[in-house]
Amino acid sequence: MKYNRRRFVKTVAAGVGGAFLLPARGADASVWRFFTNADARLVDAITEQIIPADQDPGARDAGVINFIDKQLAGRLRRHRQAYRDGLIGVDETSRAMFGREFVVLAPEQQTEVLKALESGKAKGETWRKQSSAAFFRLIRDHTMAGFYGGPQHGGNRGYASYKMLGLDYPQIIGQNRYRRRS
């Protein structure tokens, strides 16, 4: 193919134009590492149902969503597909039970949906391919890890769970002395 001046100018113009478009697209993109903004809202709602705020902070206050997102972009990336499918499944069940998406349900209705997932009897096309109970266990375990684990992993913001449990942090502890017995 002959590469004349006109074609060259067109290519350059397209390239420069494309480069300008990239940041514009980036501005609309998810601010999360793995989740879409919609996914993040859904996971946030699920985790808040698993550890709701009462007199102490809940999963939302402790930033559990940040933990799960961070881990799915890192060490727990093997669970990505399970989340992709599972989150679709949660909304399918929600619609089947209450006609609306999970995030807009009343807290009691959200609990009912999660109970259905936990029992493994949840309705929805997705759950024909994978177990709803397995997905519930997965997100429950990740919620616990994000809430009770060290903040350096992305969750337990402000040491929320440590404060709730009355754990001093940073711990007041002297040298780890392993004196040999004589």
Next chain:
Amino acid sequence: MMKALLKTTMLAGAWAVSALVFAAEPKLPAHSQLDCAKCHDAALIEKFKQLQQQLGKDAAPGWDRVAEAIPLNEAAMQALGAKCADCHAKQAKDLAASGHAMTYAQSFLNREHNRMEPPMDDCLRCHAMFFDGAAGDLVKPLDTRGPWRMADEKLAGHRSIMCVSCHQIHPERWLSPPSVAAVSDRRTATEDTPRRSETAATEPSKLVGGAATRKAGFFDRREHQFFPADRLPHPKVFKDGKPLKLSDDARIRVCYQCHAPGAAHHAGTSDDRTLRGVHEGMSCLDCHSTHSLDTRAACAQCHPASSNCGLDVTRMDTTARAKASKHDIHTMTCTDCHAKVPKARQ
């Protein structure tokens, strides 16, 4: 004439209003006047600003929120002490003359200590909090037999404790926890979940120790995070199963991060220096100067006015007079000197 008067009145009014506005403006913290590149690598800062411009303000974390998260490596941290001394000369001189001015070699090649227990990673929590590596990268071998040597001789003279061990450079930007939470806040912020980065710490003015509880703190190596004193836990120490009375001074929390009792918090275990006996309930800073740790003039602050026996306590056989004295000022009781003490005072 009226026109000129009106003009003058308006000008005077504007001046008064502006004077009030500027007077009400909070005073900027001293460190905010410093160029970031004085401590951080200039290239790194430039890179970050470029990134911020590329991503746009909404997508990129705010400069102020990540300032604490831009790490200095150990070499830069060691060099930082000299930079602090440019302005804080007296404090730097006091620190250099104190027991806290120990080097890595003094900390990790201490035969007496190493024969008793081997050097380990946990030592770095207080003795090399900014070191980029593990205990094995500092000292070899990690056993109780020795002979011990520095893994790299160039590290021998590095300071174990520096200004930044207990002070943060960006006090005006104290956020807890810093970057992760800040980013997380931004991410989870919706109409239903307002931002919560200003998590509830006790108002420094309400703590004993006042504003100093925010000036001092502890750099936790494990979290790579600085905790101001008002966010550190207040110690609880027990003797014979009963809690000892501890000072309410929040600044002692900093001391207790290293001079701490063992896991069960029994008085006198591990590095605990909790005051018991006649001095129970006093603050570490009632006697020790903050940087020099000097105690020489401390006794005279209270004695003989509050002395029950009228003795010149500065001449008594205590650790204040002779470090080798068995009458440790931290633990001494009346019965250490007085054979007969009424039961009520024992």
